Amino acid sequence: MTQYIKNRNSKKLDDILLSGFEKQDTVFINWETVTKKGNTALKQAERKNLIEQIEQAKRDNIKFIVIIDEEHRNKTEKAEAIIQEFEPKHIIRVSATTKRNDEAKHISIDELEVIESGLITRALYINECIQNNIEIDNETEFLLQLAIDKQKEIRQECIKNKIKYNPLVIIQVPSQSDELIKKIEKYLSKNNYTYDNNTVAIWLSERKERIEDIEKNMSEQCFLIMKQAISTGWDCPRAKILVKLRENMHEDFEIQTLGRIRRMPEAKHYENELLDNCYLYTFDEEYTESVKQELGKNASDVKIAFLKDEYKDFSLTKELKDNEVDNFAPRDAFYAMYDYFMKKYNLSTKCKDNVLRLENAGYNLGVKIENEVLQGKVIEINKENINSNNKIVIESKVDTHKNGLDLKHSIGVLSSKVGMMYQHLSPVLQRLFLDNIIFNKKVLKLSKKEFYAFIINNEDMLKQDILEAVSQKREQQVKLKMNYKKEVAYKFPEKIIVKYNKNAKESKEMVKNVYMGYPSNSIKGSQAEEMFENWCEKSDRIRYWCKNGESSQEFFSIIYVDAVNKAWTFYPDYIVQDSKNNIWIIETKGGEDLKGNSKNIDIKVENKYQALRNYAKNHNLKWGFVRDIGQELYLSSSNEYVENMKDKSWKNINEIF
16 A cells, blocks of 8 residues: 555554554454454454454544455354444455455456466466376475475576566475474475575464565565465465375365465566466365366466477467557547547437437436445345345445546456456546537547546446447558567477366377377367367378467467557467478467357457568468367458458468368
């Protein structure tokens, strides 16, 4: 709070006990000091003093908003009594495993949104480098060595890229494990990790050593030994690796422990495969399956594949974003959105006529801020029963002072979704919709209060419309002259991490892949990918192929610009050589079902199509977009992208190669 919201006073409980509450304070209270049974951290006199300070604040007309983190752990009579003392105007209860309350508004944050924001890792890799059917002498030492190697690898990558954090390995041991802890300490010491040199810490209820400042990004500790979940609220974003050991017993899965290694140290991704993911090593099969069920596609078994010698001289030119150059064009952004709204909703140049047209399309143009809540009686508490209750709308008048943060939040959500900075998007929205901002073209002419209500009430619809507006096709060749990208040499990486389905009925090596032992049961992103890889393996017209990676500078990339001149990185799916020695760059997309309905969900497909076409032309390469219908693949490499696959630009792949 002190770092990001500088105009607010951030205080701790001791400050309040000493001098009381003041307006605009943000007070952090360790929940366990006031709720935990037998905890004497808040003595009777202090407890009384806290209540007195709350009462004094209420007499001073100070209103409270209470935010309760990990609320599922604190649903006790004592906790609720403390909350009620505040008589809060609002209560916000936060939890990864929230207890549903039919009297409350429930807001679920999609995991993908959190990943895209950069707060947590892109994925969790399970048992990287562990091959099938291996024989080992000592489970514990084997897993510890994997963690040691991974910790060193991440640290070296941080040093290389001048990133300031020292990755931490969490070693989780079963409850009855004193002998196991001694073995761990002995093996770590053998590798020069000890309590004495401050590289090992231990955090048990009965024993704590070297845990001072362990949360800081550059702290020396490399390993932390713990039993079950560390106390609620512990936050160490540099924790990147979890070793989950077993001792002839099964411990219940705790999502809380996984959460320790999923945070990003600086709340952002580095566009680096090694640094943007986290790692779990365990032989506990039940735990592994629980992790997969909880995290779904964001948790995968992985293996390392090494590049075959004959492909080590292969090279292409790849494009990278020049992050020092910002070619964003606010004027282009305005006209892209204006033209989009006018066309999609058939709007008029007379703003009064547009009110009804937008309302008919689903936009809320009321003058009050609306919140939808559930109301009713639930006996058997489950999602279906709760959602079957009546929904009622709570309305509130707009207060430009009180709702200022709400407006800022909504515009912030929109800006992060479409990749525009807040200071760029806010004035564009005002020119589009706000009356007192003079501009020759407008969609609506709203008063200030109406504008607040419009943005806040229509956040979801605006998010989709603005994203589609700025993602429209841009003539890429016009922008090639602009300094928004740089070209560097690309070679196949020496090794890659392959996600694979451990439970597949069979797996064989894809022999035409450029990597040794590349498995047929690798996890594919779509049906088109799976069909294309199988086609490459079987076709006598293909010599070799490589599945390109995503979101990392080590992989092949092309840069394109959207309708507002913002540069984006595009990682085409495949690099292929045919029997005539032509190099092909291939991108796969969802095709059509047998009824002719498109399965493509990429709204930026036209920009990517143009960018790949121009790249291939400039570098004298073959290229194409590949999509599927039934059991057949079709390829297009014409001048313009056409979604309808009945168009003559889509040809059966066997006619092309």
